[in-house]
Amino acid sequence: MGLLSNEQLFAEAKTHFPGGVNSPVRAFKSVGGTPKFFKKAKGAWFEDEDGARFLDLCMSWGPLVLGHAHDTVLAAVNEAMHEGLTFGAPSRRELALARKLKTMVPFLEKMRFVSSGTEAVMSALRVARGFTGRDKILKFEGCYHGHADALLVKAGSGLATFGEPTSAGVPKAFADLTLVVSLDDMEGLEQAFVQHGAELAAAIIEPIPANNGLLLQDLSFLTRLRELCTKHGALLIFDEVISGFRVAPGGAAELYKITPDLATYGKIIGGGMPVGCYGGRADVMSRVSPDGPVYQAGTLSGNPVAMAAGLATLEALTPQVYEGFRHQGERWAKAFEKLPGLHCPHVGSILWPLFQGGVKRADRVEGGAIAKFNRMHKLMLDEGVYLSPSGYEVAFLSSVHGNDELAHFEKAAAQVAAQLEA
Numbered sequence: 220m221g222l223l224s225n226e227q228l229f230a231e232a233k234t235h236f237p238g239g240v241n242s243p244v245r246a247f248k249s250v251g252g253t254p255k256f257f258k259k260a261k262g263a264w265f266e267d268e269d270g271a272r273f274l275d276l277c278m279s280w281g282p283l284v285l286g287h288a289h290d291t292v293l294a295a296v297n298e299a300m301h302e303g304l305t306f307g308a309p310s311r312r313e314l315a316l317a318r319k320l321k322t323m324v325p326f327l328e329k330m331r332f333v334s335s336g337t338e339a340v341m342s343a344l345r346v347a348r349g350f351t352g353r354d355k356i357l358k359f360e361g362c363y364h365g366h367a368d369a370l371l372v373k374a375g376s377g378l379a380t381f382g383e384p385t386s387a388g389v390p391k392a393f394a395d396l397t398l399v400v401s402l403d404d405m406e407g408l409e410q411a412f413v414q415h416g417a418e419l420a421a422a423i424i425e426p427i428p429a430n431n432g433l434l435l436q437d438l439s440f441l442t443r444l445r446e447l448c449t450k451h452g453a454l455l456i457f458d459e460v461i462s463g464f465r466v467a468p469g470g471a472a473e474l475y476k477i478t479p480d481l482a483t484y485g486k487i488i489g490g491g492m493p494v495g496c497y498g499g500r501a502d503v504m505s506r507v508s509p510d511g512p513v514y515q516a517g518t519l520s521g522n523p524v525a526m527a528a529g530l531a532t533l534e535a536l537t538p539q540v541y542e543g544f545r546h547q548g549e550r551w552a553k554a555f556e557k558l559p560g561l562h563c564p565h566v567g568s569i570l571w572p573l574f575q576g577g578v579k580r581a582d583r584v585e586g587g588a589i590a591k592f593n594r595m596h597k598l599m600l601d602e603g604v605y606l607s608p609s610g611y612e613v614a615f616l617s618s619v620h621g622n623d624e625l626a627h628f629e630k631a632a633a634q635v636a637a638q639l640e641a
């Protein structure tokens with residue numbers, strides 16, 4: 220046990236940070252109770268400040284594809300760190316990561332490293348606008364793309380959790396430039412392009428929407444989106460901050476065989492350190508400063524320690540790892556579905572446990588299903604299983620979520636099932 224308990228730390232945290240946290244969903248507002256303060260973590264497990272041990276199924280929301288504190292990643296970070304923490308100048312590790320990315324994502328002709336997913340998306344939109352000379356963008360309800368102003372429009376993630384359709388502080392003039400279409404609504408999509416196609420700089424989508432639950436789309440919807448963008452001269456941006464390097468080496472673009480004009484990455488690309496990336500077509504990326512007129516910069520962009528963590532992580536992602544994800548994803552989904560009434564759509568190592576089935580649109584998630592998730596969340600914690608603290612968030616497996624972890628989960632789930640029934 221640490222010097223201060225979770226409870227004591229959270230009480231103090233509330234005096235420092237809004238809601239006691241530095242990112243909203245961490246506050247446990249949706250599921251209730253006191254957030255676990257992570258003390259240390261290794262593999263699929265972590266210990267909190269009360270000295271309790273948990274199986275982690277949130278995994279820092281996705282970056283930890285190899286598990287917490289992976290030895291190879293730590294060694295790479297250690298080596299880089301001793302050569303300098305930041306240079307604010309070009310260094311060879313940026314090239315090494317870029318080279319690796321090009322082998323995994325063939326359409327990434329040119330790219331830029333930034334420090335978060337939000338920055339990647341914000342920058343990609345600016346480039347799309349600079350390239351096309353158009354101002355409007357199209358997004359899909361329930362897709363979250365970080366907290367850039369133009370995208371906090373009927374977004375999911377933390378906002379869906381708190382039931383807010385938009386954020387205060389976003390000028391109406393910005394939101395007016397963002398067209399929002401429902402997922403799984405082909406007619407709405409066609410209509411949007413008929414009315415606004417010529418004004419759209421870009422359409423942005425999570426090809427595997429994973430921020431309002433896992434709203435897996437029909438391939439025909441994504442294919443049609445690609446066609447419409449091409450036809451109307453709008454760029455297609457795949458936001459692969461979650462799906463990138465997770466569902467396949469080349470992300471959802473590879474899985475679905477659809478090539479976007481630009482893509483955005485985060486999470487896994489930094490192996491647990493803050494890295495984001497946007498890139499794609501060379502002619503579009505050539506509009507970025509200093510080659511072109513679209514400004515974008517960053518003091519810590521291409522940070523050598525973060526580049527090292529990202530590279531070590533990506534190098535460990537062998538075909539066997541991806542095969543393992545497919546196999547484990549199936550097994551864990553089945554284990555989840557032993558809970559009465561629970562459905563668990565999944566793609567590889569991304570799973571969404573919800574007490575409702577067949578959901579493909581953000582507005583179809585029922586309050587009752589979320590309420591039941593909240594009960595399950597607390598019961599799971601009591602059994603030593605840490606799920607993402609919101610029913611709208613997905614669960615992530617890593618390459619070290621193996622048989623022991625599954626056995627622990629199955630035992631916990633059996634206890635939880637009994638209590639949910641009672």
Ligand code: PMP
Pocket residue numbers: 280335336337338340363364365366425430458459460461485486
């Ligand atoms: N896009 C997607 C698809 C995301 O899931 C997220 C974060 N959950 C972001 C963008 C924003 O990334 P970050 O939190 O690193 O700013």
